[in-house]
Amino acid sequence: MSAGVVSLGMQEPTFLILTALAAEPIHGYGVIRAVEQLSQGQVVLRPGTLYGALDRLTEQGFVEVDREEAVDGRLRRYYRLTDSGAAALTAQVQRLRRNADAAAARLRLAFGGAL
Amino acid sequence: MNTRTERRFRRLLWAYPRSYRDHRGAEILTTLMEMAEDGRRPGFHLVLSGLRQRFKLPARRPLAWVAAVLAAAVLGGFGAAAGTWIAWRTASGIPSDREVQALNATLTGIPGGAPLYHETSAQQGPSVAIQADGTADWSASRIRDGLTGAGWRITSFRESEGRIVPGEDMTVSVPVKYGMWTATSGELMLYGDARVVTGSPFTDWASYNIRVWPVEPAVLRPLAMGGTVAGLLAGWLLVAAFARRRLATALAAAGVAAATLPAYRFYREAYEVMTSAHASPYPPYTVDGSHGGMLTLICAVAGLLAIVAAAIVVRPRLADRAGVVPAGVPAPRSQAS
Numbered sequence: 461m462s463a464g465v466v467s468l469g470m471q472e473p474t475f476l477i478l479t480a481l482a483a484e485p486i487h488g489y490g491v492i493r494a495v496e497q498l499s500q501g502q503v504v505l506r507p508g509t510l511y512g513a514l515d516r517l518t519e520q521g522f523v524e525v526d527r528e529e530a531v532d533g534r535l536r537r538y539y540r541l542t543d544s545g546a547a548a549l550t551a552q553v554q555r556l557r558r559n560a561d562a563a564a565a566r567l568r569l570a571f572g573g574a575l
Numbered sequence: 576m577n578t579r580t581e582r583r584f585r586r587l588l589w590a591y592p593r594s595y596r597d598h599r600g601a602e603i604l605t606t607l608m609e610m611a612e613d614g615r616r617p618g619f620h621l622v623l624s625g626l627r628q629r630f631k632l633p634a635r636r637p638l639a640w641v642a643a644v645l646a647a648a649v650l651g652g653f654g655a656a657a658g659t660w661i662a663w664r665t666a667s668g669i670p671s672d673r674e675v676q677a678l679n680a681t682l683t684g685i686p687g688g689a690p691l692y693h694e695t696s697a698q699q700g701p702s703v704a705i706q707a708d709g710t711a712d713w714s715a716s717r718i719r720d721g722l723t724g725a726g727w728r729i730t731s732f733r734e735s736e737g738r739i740v741p742g743e744d745m746t747v748s749v750p751v752k753y754g755m756w757t758a759t760s761g762e763l764m765l766y767g768d769a770r771v772v773t774g775s776p777f778t779d780w781a782s783y784n785i786r787v788w789p790v791e792p793a794v795l796r797p798l799a800m801g802g803t804v805a806g807l808l809a810g811w812l813l814v815a816a817f818a819r820r821r822l823a824t825a826l827a828a829a830g831v832a833a834a835t836l837p838a839y840r841f842y843r844e845a846y847e848v849m850t851s852a853h854a855s856p857y858p859p860y861t862v863d864g865s866h867g868g869m870l871t872l873i874c875a876v877a878g879l880l881a882i883v884a885a886a887i888v889v890r891p892r893l894a895d896r897a898g899v900v901p902a903g904v905p906a907p908r909s910q911a912s
Contacts, residue, residue: 488606507606507617508624511599519634534608535601 470552476503477513478522478541478549485526485540488514514539522548580611587617590625594819630811632818639818642828646810649831649878652838654806655845658798659699666789667762669703675787676705681721682767683783685709697847698795702788711781713752713771727758727765739772750774762790799848813882816889823889830881837871 473495480486480494491514492505505513517523522545526538541549584607588600607617632639670678672691679689689707696702715734722729733755738748754769764787771781810831817823 488602489609492606492610506620506624507603507610508621508627510606511603512624512628531605534605536605537602 470548472499473503473505473509474513474517475549475552477505477510477517478545478552481523481539481541482546482549485538487529487536487538491539517545521545581608584608584611584617587621588625590622590629592625592629592816594816595625595628630815632815636818636821636824638821638828639814639824642824642831643811643814643818645828645835646814646831647807648810649834649838650806650810650813651803652806652841652845653834653875654802654804654809655799655848656802656841657806658800658802659795659845659848661802662792662795662798663700665794666700666792669701669763669787669789672703675703675785678721678725679705679707679783679785681725682718682785683707683709683769683781684711684714684717685781685783696788697851698791699844699848700789700791702786704784704786707781707783707785709781710779711771711783712779713754713769713773713781715754718754718756718767718769722756722758722765725760727760729756729758732756736773739770749777764788764790796849799845803845817885820889823885826881826885826888830878830885832878833874833881834878836874840871 476495476498477491479498480491486494488507488510492507492510495503495505514523518525521542523539524542526540529536529538581604584604585600587607588596588603591600607621610617632643675691676688680686685707687709689705692704692706694702694704715732719729719732735753737751737753739751740748750773752769752771752773754767754771756767758765758767765785767783767785769781769783772778814824814827817827
């Protein structure tokens with residue numbers, strides 16, 4: 461699993477968890493699968509990491525419980541992005557896009573190519 | 576997925592603190608079971624995550640952090656003392672008072688019970704000393720034979736002569752014989768010395784000193800160090816377990832604060848344990864004993880009571896354990912499918 465830092469203050473798994481929750485509320489294993497899909501298999505969350513991140517994001521007010529379901533006698537808890545979480549993710553996306561654009565521009569200057 | 580797998584996952588979740596399991600356990604278990612259905616198995620990482628959770632303190636709670644550091648420091652001292660105490664339980668026992676009296680009578684030739692002194696060495700090991708003053712001649716062979724007969728192996732034996740001033744009249748001195756010997760028996764060490772006047776008017780006035788102590792056990796320093804580390808961890812974990820309630824945190828902080836004095840004393844003793852070359856009672860242990868054992872006991876008991884009170888405050892309530900919603904998380908909208 462990559463633990464690369466996306467930018468100061470938000471690590472890649474955190475960014476991907478928020479991204480996974482951006483579209484719709486998802487339960488624990490759903491988040492793990494969504495993150496894996498979004499990262500094209502580069503980031504595979506382990507349960508301990510996922511729930512540690514959910515604890516932290518809940519404390520920060522970025523994520524909250526949406527609902528609980530009982531499936532085959534098991535508890536599924538769905539999480540959703542809060543407005544604050546959406547704002548943080550938006551800011552992060554803009555930062556990443558700005559940085560990516562800047563990097564691509566420099567690469568074009570130095571090496572040309574299709575970036 | 577069978578119940579055996581579920582039981583295994585439940586056991587893995589024991590790594591997490593109970594309060595955490597109360598509000599996240601069922602949910603994590605669901606995730607683990609769903610992962611297992613896809614052929615994914617949780618590994619040791621889950622246990623590490625659980626253990627890490629046990630050390631976690633709530634954010635923005637400076638008192639909890641102060642209490643955790645203090646508790647770690649205090650219990651580290653108690654852990655060092657406990658480790659040292661356990662280590663000494665593995666050492667050879669010192670001879671009984673009766674055996675020491677018998678040995679003393681054999682070596683010195685002074686009949687009757689001489690005063691015994693049970694003392695603690697700098698390394699916190701036991702020792703027994705006997706001081707015999709009386710009338711007896713000097714006999715190196717009697718001492719040698721007595722030691723050998725009692726199963727001791729003599730490792731050194733020295734004799735010398737000198738003169739002492741026995742009274743207030745500084746112009747009068749009498750000849751004196753000095754003796755000093757050391758011996759071992761199994762894991763026991765013996766030191767003895769003698770001063771015997773050999774000239775009138777105090778001929779055969781003798782003073783003997785014999786001391787026996789065990790060799791320090793090999794596990795002494797490792798257990799003292801291990802006890803310190805265990806105490807440090809236990810202190811932090813204790814406060815982490817109480818930290819979800821402010822009153823419990825405050826009580827725990829007061830408890831460990833009360834036990835600071837004995838902890839300080841234990842750290843000083845642990846320092847002696849680690850730095851002393853051996854368990855010999857020489858040189859004498861010189862740590863300030865002005866705050867004696869009674870004060871240490873009172874402080875320790877007061878601290879313990881405060882921590883017990885904290886445990887009562889933080890004990891899970893039936894109503895809490897029945898619920899699954901953590902504090903600070905909005906009530907979910909439940910629906911069954």
